[in-house]
Amino acid sequence: MKRSTRVLAATAAAALALTGVAAAATPANAAKKIKIAFVMGAVNDPFFNAMKVGAVAEAKAQGVDLLWKGDAQYSAATQLPIVKNVIATLGKGDGLVLIPTDGAALQASNDAAAKKGIVVANVDTQVGNLSKVLIQITGNNEDGGAKAAAAIAKAVGYKAGSTYEVVIGLTSATATTNVARLEGFKAAVAKDYPGLVIKDTAYSESNSQKAATNVETWLTKYPNLKGIFAIDGTNASGAAAALQSKGLVGKIALVGYDAYPANVDLIK
Known part of the structure; x- marks a missing residue:
């Protein structure tokens, strides 16, 4: 197997995405604490758990509430209802960091979040149309x-x-x-x-x-x-x-x- 630094990069990417979303997020109520939901691919995958390390640390540094969400199965069928529920809990000025399991299937949810005034980032994977996405982070x-x-x-x-x-x-x-x-x-x-x-x-x-x-x-x-x-x-x-x-x-x-x-x- 070929050595890489991708898992370390995952931690940094998650932190960078959270930083960007936190900087852009401004809740309608100034007294309200910003919430950022991070919806990943599969909860047992070490790659996504590495992201969680970076996200948790950066959420603490930024003083925002982090909602870490995912399912054991990597599929759009299980991710879609999670994203729908997350969007319902977030308000205008909150943030969503999304790792789409299927770019086409998650496009509508991605755009629905943005339409609600939620700041959206894509990490690792992405939706097809990034026009509603503040930042997208992946490798070559x-x-x-x-x-x-x-x-x-x-x-x-x-x-x-x-x-x-x-x-x-x-x-x-x-x-x-x-x-x-x-x-x-x-x-x-x-x-x-x-x-x-x-x-x-x-x-x-x-x-x-x-x-x-x-x-x-x-x-x-x-x-x-x-x-x-x-x-x-x-x-x-x-x-x-x-x-x-x-x-x-x-x-x-x-x-x-x-x-x-x-x-x-x-x-x-």
Whole structure:
């Protein structure tokens, strides 16, 4: 797996988003304390928990009330009612930091918050139309995907004219970060590593156990598998566990996005 600083960046990004929203938020009643809701993707994901560390610290520093909200499942179906309820509790001049699980599905809620006078930020993922969003914070996900392709090519000893079967584990087909990383990976493969053959993709809904099951299925289905691109931290954790259980560590290349502490410990 490839080392990165993304989890540390998540903490900083959450703090930066909260700072921006707090600075712009001005409640209609000057005596009223500002409330900022932070609606994230999946409550058990270490990436989002890293964000919580930054958000809690910055909320204390800014003197605002933080409402931390999310569900165990990474999906628009579970996130939408949470966002709806949050918007109902916030007033004009309060803030909403949103990590959309599906940019299209959350667009209307994002805009409804802004229409109510709530200051809106998007972090990590985003809605399609950012015109109602004060600030949007993410990384260069296309570049990250391209670097993952290069890392897998190096790990498998890529040679022009040879073919190498690879698979890709994602959290969601609608998370904009996942989509961008996948696009970056595919573009790099098409341009520089056409011998990397993408055999399959699967989704884990930010659940490492489901990610491990996906990899176990692939190991049976593709006996000539050479590489796995785990597009985020939970997929990397699940993929590592599956390879360990099958005694395949070092035999199948694994490139993982996000530097979860447990994943970093596995880098040799």
